Amino acid sequence: MKKLIFAFITMLFVPLAHAAPEFKEGVEYSVVSEIAGSKPEVTEFFSYICPHCYSFQPLMDKLAERVPEAEINKVPVSFLGKDLGPVLQRAYGAAKLLKVEDKLTPVMFDRIHRQKKVPGSIDDVKEVFVANGVDGKDFDGVINSFALNGMISKYDKLTEKFNIRGTPTVIVRNKYQLNMGEIGSEERFYRVVEYLLSAD
Template identity: 40%
Template sequence: MRRKIISWLMPLLAALFMAGAASAAGFDEGIEYKRISPPLPTRDPAKIEVVEMFWYGCPHCYQLEPELADWLKRQPADVEFVRVPAVLAKNWEPLARAWYTAELLGVEDRIHAPLFRAIHQERRRFRSADDLRKFFVEQGVSGKDFDATYNSFGVLTKINRARQLTRRSGIRGVPSLIVNGKYRTSASDAGSHEAMLRVVDYLIERERQARQAAARP
């Protein structure tokens, strides 16, 4: 009986501890981060998933890139990072298709950072498939491969999923980060890019401790 009482109390104590830790860190639900209800599915239940909702045309997403790269280097093996292009408007779709085209072709490293730079440093505009095809070719991607992929069923399926995730997550702008399908935060919520990443660190630890508590006998 005592063991049953202890096993029942442990998750409750863990939740109370995490709530206290959040308060001590200055992070509060509804302020620095929001709960997503119902929670979104994640790719791998064994991992703590962090999704970045971004758009290539967003200057704040571009500015976040170096900070995000440094943050990713510090993440342990139980954290999985996923990029998803937000589709908050119809004119966001071509650049979202660009990400998924690069992903399906396995050329993210050749496209992702250069496309950000082309838009925000070189002031290039990509409004159509032809604009993006030219850019992909400049980066060494076959025009034939681009044509076969950009309007493919695979890209269309991923765009539809991205559109659904954008809507169901409740985000209002980018960049936004979603932790394990349960919470979302942004620089607007947290106050800065740096603070947003600290909020994400807190939420990752919160999920990790909740899992550990649930796994105890």
């Protein structure tokens, strides 16, 4: 009798064990590397000049609140905006080095996409930084520094490594790339990221 009960319980759990996952490779995400990173990490490739990135920022802010255990990174690409691309990429790196990225990123997005005041040069970028509390000498000290040049090189290598051709692009644990067109809603975006943060 006990064997029959055990067999019956086992049969009940078989469908659960073989249940289809909520999200599928090739649909909501693609595998872009064989080995996943060892830590929970979400990386967004973006550009200040990209209107979709501007619209996407509230979702990334909420994602940081929803998965506080994950490290949220941004990688600025240089291929958008023609000659302005490298300028805005350098602006983001300078904000990181000066520890004002949380403040300056919303300002840059707002100026470009809402106020339509696009900085055309490093001097224009400096004016934005200074207007938002950064000492001009501090800005000058980092904008062409060895440290910032190293960051720019890293940004470009990551962009090349993951073959980034559009923004925003989201990579989870250096292995999974979200297929944004297949996700469909804000809530599903969060759930896909949570699913991939714990995937094998």
